Amino acid sequence: MDEDVQANRGTHADAAFPETTPRASGTDRAGRLAFRLVASGFVLLGLWVCWYARGLTYYTPVGPGPGFFPLWLGLLLTVLSCAVLVRSRRPGRLALPDRFLPERRTGGRMAVTVGMIAVFALGVERAGFVPTMFVVLLVLLRSNGCRLFPTATVIALAATLVVGYSFTHWLNVYLPPVPFGLLGAVGL
């Protein structure tokens, strides 16, 4: 818990005693619903694993087959997730954050971050590392509040070129090159 808790519950010194401060009692409805949906999802996953494992060999003359572990694990996951689901219905059992759904702007930034990683995945092998990462960084810098376009452009370009060059030439790591050797002059 200690490594990650800041990210979960704020980083200010005031919020630095996360476990000593009782968590909000006013859990919102979306949080409770999400909790039950997730727990139900794990129940369904457990059941699906059991069903899938039935198609694998359960036991062989020399011991357990490939279906042995998944079957038991699927059953265990189903039982445990059911228990989590049942316990969550008891009052006072859930300690969820005050607000489960992020605010619109925060949610937007989260979506942009995930979207830009998707852009990286789609573009890196087609357009090469440098142009793809430049676009990703530029958009992320702008969406995170780097207001001046020239500043964001310079940071994105410098970071991309420095990382691309140092990984390719100093760490000897392969990064997808720019098509048609467009950046061949700078070794990228």
Added chain:
Amino acid sequence: MEVLHDFIVGFGSALAPANLLYALVGCLVGTLVGVLPGIGSAGGMAILLPLTMNLPPAGAIIMLAAIFYGSYYGGTISTVLMSVPGEVASVVTILDGHAMAKQGRGGVALSIAALGSFVGGTAAVLALVLIAPLLTEVALEFGPAEFFALLVIGLATLSLLAGDSLLRALAMAVFGLLLGTVGTDPTMGTPRFDFGLTPLLGGLDFVPVVMGLFGLSEILLAEESPAVRVEAPRLRTLYPSRADLKASGGAIVRGTLLGFLLGLIPGTTQALASFIAYGVEKGCARRPEEFGKGAIAGVAGPETANNAHANAALIPLFTLGIPGSPSIAILLGAFVLNGLAPGPLLFSERPEIVWPIIASMIVGNFMLLLLNVPLVGMWVRILQIPASVLRPLIVMFICLGTYLVSNSVFDVWVMVLFGLLGTLLRKLDFPLAPIALTLIIGPMMESALRQALSISRGDLGILVSSPLACALLALAVVVLSVPLWPARAVRMRGRLGDASD
């Protein structure tokens, strides 16, 4: 004597220029990770894990271990100077450390914290040197049944990592075990849960999964945290006087003992060690009323205890292969990725790798002691870089690191999937550490069980046929029963944080 010889040879290897460089880079990156609020050591290690893939095994582990313990030094810097705890383990240091900084004695507080951390960390590493070989002799008696029993202890420690809900932790552990079954079955070669996707035939890679669960989710959740505005502190002097050293000597000794003993118990946290150390120091103090107003023992005790804990927590990993926290689970993953299996056999099978790693921890702690205080100004300036610039750069390293594992875009998609899942699960208070832990030990456990049962032709009695296996299983039962021990102790653990994430 042989141990001493191996250790000295390892020290020689740790002092080789390449290994010194890996330790130095790890220490600097670890300090950076600790200084920056919102990036915990687990997240930082997960992000940087792929960058160590091209290094030799010893170099990779040396660097990651240095990131791990370096982060606790870094956490102290932002805590003392700016009242912004980089790590929860340093939270209690705010009380006196920041009070000292306000009096212009921040440099002294940092020096004493670094000195205490060095003493605590080094003492824990030396204890590892003494304990580990004893287990090496036992290791020769390990067969599949004993190995399986050992892994059961690893699973049982989840009861200590569980935090508020044992049920949720167990469900996540089973989920992690299931993720470990994805790919080709190790005995018969049957594909399982591959959905017809060729990259899944080799199983789910550890790096994209932990990168998503710990790295990406941390970045996404950090979007919800308010940005911290940092102002440069004033430092009158960096180094402690003789009176300061005298006042903190006892606290350092007590912190070392306390942190070391707590570190041996998987599931206890650095935060717990530092909070208890603070309480002990206040209890031992002649003028307890000075605590909270800049008492140097209030910095020395907790900081020593948290670093002694961090280093002592490596003992269960090295000797038994049991990770006690997410960061150490990631270190375990690094061992596995480099073809090393932590546990009793490690010392007899790969002494040329394990001893340099252990020796490098002393070297790394020494580097941190020497470097951190003079470099305070640099860390403060880094902390002043706006989040709007830092976050995109971290995302770049997450993308790059994941892609570089096997130059596969598929891994990036896996990372995104687990990043979203991790964000959701963390918001809903499901612990993630059990997933990381069981993803690693799951396949090993399955192989050990199936090997044991193959030897006995399916007779389950083999699992309890040797006294060693029985003793290990009994120990697992004891560990499992810990949450049922007196409610007061459990409540205390709950208040001071758990090791779940």
